[in-house]
Amino acid sequence: MEKLGIKIMRSPANSKYVKRLNRMRIINIIKENELISRQQLAEVTGLTPPAITGIIRELIDTGFVKEVGLGESQGGRRPVTLQFNCLAGYVIGIEITSQEITIALADLKNVPIDIQRIKVDMKNPDVAVQELINTIKKVILHEDHQSKRFLGIGIAFPGMLNTHEGTVKRAVNLGKKWNGFPLKTVLTQEFNIPVFIETNSKVAALGEKWFGGGTNCENLIYINMGEGISAGIIMGESIVQGSQGYAGQIGHTVMIEQGALCNCGNRGCLETICGIPAILRKVTAELPFLANEDALQQRFAIHNEIQINDILEVALQEDSYARDVLRQTSRYVGLAISHMINLYNPDAVFIGGKMSIVAEIFIEEFRNVIATHTFSEVGDATPILISKLGIDSGVIGACALALKKLLKSPNSNIFEDGVDNVEQK
Numbered sequence: 045m046e047k048l049g050i051k052i053m054r055s056p057a058n059s060k061y062v063k064r065l066n067r068m069r070i071i072n073i074i075k076e077n078e079l080i081s082r083q084q085l086a087e088v089t090g091l092t093p094p095a096i097t098g099i100i101r102e103l104i105d106t107g108f109v110k111e112v113g114l115g116e117s118q119g120g121r122r123p124v125t126l127q128f129n130c131l132a133g134y135v136i137g138i139e140i141t142s143q144e145i146t147i148a149l150a151d152l153k154n155v156p157i158d159i160q161r162i163k164v165d166m167k168n169p170d171v172a173v174q175e176l177i178n179t180i181k182k183v184i185l186h187e188d189h190q191s192k193r194f195l196g197i198g199i200a201f202p203g204m205l206n207t208h209e210g211t212v213k214r215a216v217n218l219g220k221k222w223n224g225f226p227l228k229t230v231l232t233q234e235f236n237i238p239v240f241i242e243t244n245s246k247v248a249a250l251g252e253k254w255f256g257g258g259t260n261c262e263n264l265i266y267i268n269m270g271e272g273i274s275a276g277i278i279m280g281e282s283i284v285q286g287s288q289g290y291a292g293q294i295g296h297t298v299m300i301e302q303g304a305l306c307n308c309g310n311r312g313c314l315e316t317i318c319g320i321p322a323i324l325r326k327v328t329a330e331l332p333f334l335a336n337e338d339a340l341q342q343r344f345a346i347h348n349e350i351q352i353n354d355i356l357e358v359a360l361q362e363d364s365y366a367r368d369v370l371r372q373t374s375r376y377v378g379l380a381i382s383h384m385i386n387l388y389n390p391d392a393v394f395i396g397g398k399m400s401i402v403a404e405i406f407i408e409e410f411r412n413v414i415a416t417h418t419f420s421e422v423g424d425a426t427p428i429l430i431s432k433l434g435i436d437s438g439v440i441g442a443c444a445l446a447l448k449k450l451l452k453s454p455n456s457n458i459f460e461d462g463v464d465n466v467e468q469k
């Protein structure tokens with residue numbers, strides 16, 4: 045454990061802030077250590093024993109910390125050991141895509157307990173957000189969850205946002221009606237708990253770093269391959285946001301000048317080649333030219349339509365047309381990843397999103413492209429990995445977003461609330 049210094053600030057406003065900061069530091073030290081005593085906390089933080097006692101009393105009163113027995117004696121009385129109560133509260137994580145809402149509940153260690161997917165057409169925000177509210181209510185009012193204390197809602201959203209205000213700036217795959225929609229305000233008014241909203245690939249990157257395959261990475265890039273293609277970049281403890289929060293929009297890097305028209309208004313963006321709608325368009329156009337015995341052709345003959353899951357499932361067969369299509373399109377994503385590796389030199393790149401169930405096929409192509417478009421010292425040393433959280437990375441990341449804001453920000457006030465409904469287990 046690292047010994048942390050204390051900042052000395054004297055004005056009342058600052059002393060309140062410092063108190064919050066110290067409480068935040070202590071709760072996270074207790075959370076990261078299975079068992080710890082007040083004396084050890086004083087040694088680690090440099091805070092005085094009375095200050096530690098006061099903070100711990102508050103944390104026990106609000107249910108976030110519990111006393112769980114006696115530790116080893118250091119020469120005197122055996123000290124009382126403390127433990128983080130990960131069931132003191134829960135967060136709700138939500139991932140929104142153009143056709144679906146995924147919702148999960150998680151305890152304070154982000155163990156998801158109830159992941160559900162609900163088909164909702166998200167194109168019209170007024171209708172879709174009411175559906176979203178109804179879905180959240182149904183989950184939290186379920187008899188299994190009624191006694192739980194919900195501390196916050198995290199949302200992974202497929203578009204560009206003003207994260208501070210919680211408004212949508214632009215969601216090219218949902219449509220213009222979303223521009224300016226105050227999603228955070230609407231949900232905060234409805235549920236009266238903090239709501240945090242972030243672009244889906246950034247949220248998924250956070251989930252991967254905290255709870256997925258990236259726990260040992262300092263810097264990582266997460267590529268979301270779904271309706272759109274986007275990247276979440278984490279450098280150190282921070283999500284790379286850029287000046288206006290638009291960083292990571294690799295789906296709109298131009299791959300073919302004067303190529304197909306993109307939802308963003310430009311032409312030839314990566315998404316127009318490799319996003320789910322683009323792949324469906326390509327397959328639908330080429331289907332009449334395929335042999336009758338082709339597996340996709342046969343599925344079309346039965347259902348009279350082809351969905352992305354048909355393509356992904358058939359692509360698992362060697363030498364299939366579906367696999368060829370994914371290989372061809374994934375070369376362009378590989379190019380975009382090469383650029384990202386050249387720019388950021390990450391510890392690892394994670395591939396997630398709806399199409400990640402065939403990530404093995406993609407990754408083979410990515411490696412070929414990366415080998416020819418990056419410095420070998422960098423390209424060879426950068427693992428390209430399948431997201432450990434798989435298709436749940438967005439929703440688990442949304443829970444992680446809420447937990448990060450609630451447990452790691454000194455502006456969080458969850459430890460000052462009363463003890464009502466805190467589940468004591």
Ligand SMILES: [Zn+2]
Nearest residue numbers: 296306308313
């Ligand atoms: Zn575009």
